[in-house]
Amino acid sequence: MTTEHNQRIESDIMTNADFDDMSQTIEGSRTCMIKFLRSMVECPAIAPESGGNGEWEKAVIIENYLAKFGFDDIEHYDAIDPRVSDGKRPNLIAWIRGKNSDKRLLVVTHIDVVPSGDLDQWETDPFIAVEKKGRIYGRGTEDNGQSLTASIFAAKAFLDMGLKPEYDVGLVLVADEEIGAGKGMEHLVAEGAFRKDDMILVPDHGEPEGRLVEVSEKSLVWVKISTRGEQCHASMPDLGCNAFRSAMRYGLLVDEALHKRFNLEDRLFDRPISTFEPTKKEENIPNINTVPGEDVFYIDCRLLPQYKVDDMLVEMRRIADDVELETGLKIELTCELREDAAPPTPEDAPIVQRVLRAVERVYGNKPYPGGIGGGTCAAILRRAGHHVAVWEKVNNMAHAPNEYSVIDNLVNDCKAFASLYTE
Numbered sequence: 228m229t230t231e232h233n234q235r236i237e238s239d240i241m242t243n244a245d246f247d248d249m250s251q252t253i254e255g256s257r258t259c260m261i262k263f264l265r266s267m268v269e270c271p272a273i274a275p276e277s278g279g280n281g282e283w284e285k286a287v288i289i290e291n292y293l294a295k296f297g298f299d300d301i302e303h304y305d306a307i308d309p310r311v312s313d314g315k316r317p318n319l320i321a322w323i324r325g326k327n328s329d330k331r332l333l334v335v336t337h338i339d340v341v342p343s344g345d346l347d348q349w350e351t352d353p354f355i356a357v358e359k360k361g362r363i364y365g366r367g368t369e370d371n372g373q374s375l376t377a378s379i380f381a382a383k384a385f386l387d388m389g390l391k392p393e394y395d396v397g398l399v400l401v402a403d404e405e406i407g408a409g410k411g412m413e414h415l416v417a418e419g420a421f422r423k424d425d426m427i428l429v430p431d432h433g434e435p436e437g438r439l440v441e442v443s444e445k446s447l448v449w450v451k452i453s454t455r456g457e458q459c460h461a462s463m464p465d466l467g468c469n470a471f472r473s474a475m476r477y478g479l480l481v482d483e484a485l486h487k488r489f490n491l492e493d494r495l496f497d498r499p500i501s502t503f504e505p506t507k508k509e510e511n512i513p514n515i516n517t518v519p520g521e522d523v524f525y526i527d528c529r530l531l532p533q534y535k536v537d538d539m540l541v542e543m544r545r546i547a548d549d550v551e552l553e554t555g556l557k558i559e560l561t562c563e564l565r566e567d568a569a570p571p572t573p574e575d576a577p578i579v580q581r582v583l584r585a586v587e588r589v590y591g592n593k594p595y596p597g598g599i600g601g602g603t604c605a606a607i608l609r610r611a612g613h614h615v616a617v618w619e620k621v622n623n624m625a626h627a628p629n630e631y632s633v634i635d636n637l638v639n640d641c642k643a644f645a646s647l648y649t650e
């Protein structure tokens with residue numbers, strides 16, 4: 228450990244005794260946090276695409292709470308949306324000013340939730356919060372109510388104790404995270420809400436141990452493979468062209484080629500390689516004695532961020548051309564979904580190091596920077612050139628029936644955020 232590092236610890240970080248006081252304050256607001264999270268569940272904020280009326284009503288409830296808590300510096304970046312009755316989707320940043328305003332720490336959470344899904348699978352009403360066995364049940368409790376509540380109450384602890392965080396802390400509460408982010412995160416980025424050197428935490432993904440600090444994501448591509456031949460009787464295959472045989476030939480060749488060419492390993496990821504999995508297969512013919520004239524299947528591709536999606540698609544097309552030449556059948560490739568990986572956030576970025584220290588301080592575990600196979604809205608910020616860490620401690624109940632938040636996670640994550648604000 229360098230002298231510089233030791234000095235930083237002495238000068239910048241709140242002493243353990245002071246932090247114990249802060250943890251006590253946060254423990255003291257346990258009941259108040261539960262009440263707040265309950266009110267979040269009981270005001271559904273669902274996107275118009277999913278049949279909802281947006282987030283306005285819920286944002287008003289949040290703002291009333293913030294005013295009561297003593298937050299007096301709130302910026303709005305609302306996005307126009309004629310599909311909802313208030314005509315706007317709310318995006319706000321609630322600030323508490325720090326000892327030093329040169330740098331800013333931003334914590335981004337989302338106000339919106341997904342619909343309940345099949346009600347028969349819920350044991351309680353998804354929009355009435357129910358507390359049992361140390362958990363709060365309801366839609367949006369874990370995604371993203373837990374972190375939204377915890378990030379606000381961590382800042383409230385500073386206000387209650389008359390303390391200042393190290394830097395300006397902005398609680399960024401966004402709309403439209405579950406569907407596309409056009410009226411939420413993308414709108415904020417376009418409006419210039421973020422500065423290049425902002426330290427940003429997006430607590431919207433995690434795991435039950437709370438050790439993974441996500442800094443990198445793979446590209447996600449779903450490719451549809453449609454092969455066209457000519458249908459005929461199976462006893463006289465020479466009269467047609469078997470689309471299924473051609474598709475199988477392509478499937479095997481492309482599987483082998485992709486694994487061979489994109490074979491880098493990156494230990495940052497839990498699954499350290501790119502993955503290419505043939506998954507869905509559409510029905511080609513209902514009976515066994517007919518040669519299918521058409522065939523459709525899909526490949527789920529998760530490409531390490533070191534590779535370009537375009538290079539993979541060119542390779543897939545090249546092999547399709549070879550099989551077309553060999554079999555005389557047309558093969559069409561289309562992307563059903565394409566999310567190019569954002570540039571990873573370096574492990575030594577200040578936000579990552581600070582989050583690692585804060586998590587270890589509160590949970591006493593050994594957190595580590597890592598990558599995941601899917602997409603979070605941190606990608607939008609990373610694409611815009613920002614360093615972003617993604618962390619929270621969750622049981623991965625997002626979007627599931629009987630979604631719940633563990634109350635201890637709510638309270639302890641709040642302490643971790645408070646520790647982060649002191650860094």
Ligand SMILES: [Zn+2]
Pocket residue numbers: 337370371404431625
């Ligand atoms: Zn979420």
